[in-house]
Amino acid sequence: MHKNSIEIPNYKTLTLTHIVLDYNGTIAKDGVLKEEVKQILPKLTQKYSVHVITADTFGSVQKELENFDVYVHVLQSSQHTLEKAEYIQNLNAKECVAIGNGANDTKMLQTAEISIAILGEEGCSFQTLQASKIVCKEIGDALELFLNEKRLIATLRV
16 A cells, blocks of 8 residues: 655645545446546556445446456445445545545545545535535546646645
8 A cells, every 4th residue: 555645835744545436426427437537547546545435326336447456335324425434434534535526425525634526517516515625627637636746735735
């Protein structure tokens, strides 16, 4: 597991290990992994432990991600919002990035050290928007913050 240390002036030094991604509405549309994500994931998994957490509404997550070195967690409870937050806590929230767009991502974003809301094609719940430290219009922009860390620094420095 890689620990990525990123010093952000007048903010803090981050030690990030995990990137936790919501699936539908964030990295997939109608159960199909977005092309930009397919291009970025292999590079991202060389630097971070990548997790995809989903209710798997379309039953496609395993097939869509079978060629990528990511952990897939299909939600088991009826309390998706709490289960997502607990997943982050179990990984060590201080080392986690959480990215999502739906209302059930709110607590996950509140729990993670760095939280990103994606506006995307499905839009973004207001609660999730409020829970985020960063807002990106596209998932590719969000993921590239962790490949080109100076972008992350420029966004968060005070």
